[in-house]
Amino acid sequence: MAEQLAPIKALLEAPRDHLAGTDMWIKLPLGRTLINEVLAARPPDTPVKDLFMDPDPGNLIHIHLEAAAPVVGSIRRRLTFKPGPAVTFPDQPWLHLDITEGFKFMDKPVIRLLQSTIEKKLPKGIEFSSDYLRIHVPAMLTKAGYQKLVPLIRHLEIRGGDDQIILLFHLKA
């Protein structure tokens, strides 16, 4: 990892001191083609053969998934995710997405295989089931070396949009 510049290092070590008085709202839309590039950049040796996002004008996110598991073979599903409540600290650390439709009862082996792949390939703090996907935001930031930024995030919300996913942040120090 590249060595951090001294002021950046100081900022990350004591962000509440160095940014005291900061109060900022950030709206970050991520376009569908950009998200599909991110999904396509997944590790090659996973049971997921195909993965891409579909637009939705409402507050929903559709993901097309093709995965292969022993015995059941290959399945194709269009999963619909509904964003949950905003992340707020310390009470609500999870970025939560309900899976409202897509998986079928017989998909359990595939879900178990995906769970085990997430455990092996991704940092701790990502939970996946037939009903939801949720990400523990403090764990992710800690893993990335930004643990002390966690208390600055007063609000983090994910929304579905027309051809995009929108992230809404409120940072306050």
Add this chain to the structure above:
Amino acid sequence: MHPVQKHLMDTEFSGLEGTRFEGTIALSDELINLGILEALAKLKSAGQPNTTETTAPKVAVQGPSESSEPSVDPKALLQKLNVDKLRYRTEDGKTMVDIKLNFG
């Protein structure tokens, strides 16, 4: 270069259009004195291709996989930045910047 970085550069960051910042950023005097503004300027120029041959062997020893990868050029980002408000003030040992800007 990571494919996502490449996509961002190839599409001139169009996948991030509609980004908005609104509020106040406060920076402590200590951070200013440490050179945070110079550090940010350095990050801004980080996207410039490095043509100096003399630095190549050093980088290769530390990490060959990173030696020839240009990073995202922030200038392409700045070209699409629309600034509605940018006001500096200083108080109580810190610099406050009130900003309202969008990208796209």
